[in-house]
């Protein structure tokens with residue numbers, strides 16, 4: 001079994017564990033990838049349109065002395081999503097960790113969600129990570145592989161106005177628990193369910209303040225809070241099927 005708890009900046013060369021993070025060119029995914037690289041983990045930065053951000057991330061990782069590569073893919077394409085872990089494994093020489101962070105998020109009144117919008121939401125937020133997990137199961141280290149899916153507290157406690165988004169994350173939450181059973185004992189599968197972390201740019205100050213008032217700890221989270229949770233799950237060899245809320249207590 002790979003001792004993630006024992007690894008760290010001292011890991012060297014091809015013996016380093018290697019990770020793929022989807023949606024690693026911007027925002028939360030980028031911080032998760034940076035955090036793993038800082039732990040001495042080789043990194044495949046996946047991006048779709050944020051190529052510059054992914055390339056900068058890979059350069060930062062190389063500056064830390066770890067292998068890093070950029071893998072571009074439109075995850076609305078099943079084959080591209082399924083093939084992504086194998087591409088990362090080929091580029092880095094092995095693959096131990098997959099973090100599914102890429103997603104779409106949009107507010108649409110329930111009555112206005114049409115079939116194309118619903119299909120796109122489920123396609124990126126559920127079908128794509130499904131395909132990535134299936135591809136990952138073929139190439140992840142066995143034993144010792146691990147998958148972390150980035151979910152949302154909205155999967156259990158829905159955000160108003162986001163029916164299709166909440167449902168996509170609820171489906172991914174159930175996939176996370178189901179795969180924890182199916183892929184045990186060789187591969188662990190866990191989820192992180194963030195609450196309000198980075199607001200969409202369309203949110204005005206009043207919307208942000210209203211959201212923060214619902215959070216017992218009195219602030220929005222940071223991408224670093226999510227990355228800390230991912231790292232905990234990566235390191236915890238006896239934890240699988242767990243969904244860790246990172247929401248400042250909003251879900252209480």
Ligand SMILES: NC(=O)c1ccc[n+]([C@@H]2O[C@H](COP(=O)([O-])OP(=O)(O)OC[C@H]3O[C@@H](n4cnc5c(N)ncnc54)[C@H](OP(=O)(O)O)[C@@H]3O)[C@@H](O)[C@H]2O)c1
Pocket residue numbers: 022023024025026027028029046047048049050051073074075076100101102103104105124150151152153193194195196197198199
């Ligand atoms: N931000 C929050 O407060 C918050 C709260 C709860 C949960 N979450 C979850 O945390 C994760 C990260 O959140 P975020 O706010 O950083 O996400 P985001 O900015 O909305 O999007 C993350 C990435 O998804 C990628 N993506 C979208 N469509 C794609 C496609 N067709 N093919 C490939 N990649 C695609 C984008 O890649 P490119 O930029 O390269 O195109 C983007 O960088 C998501 O799973 C989100 O649901 C976030």
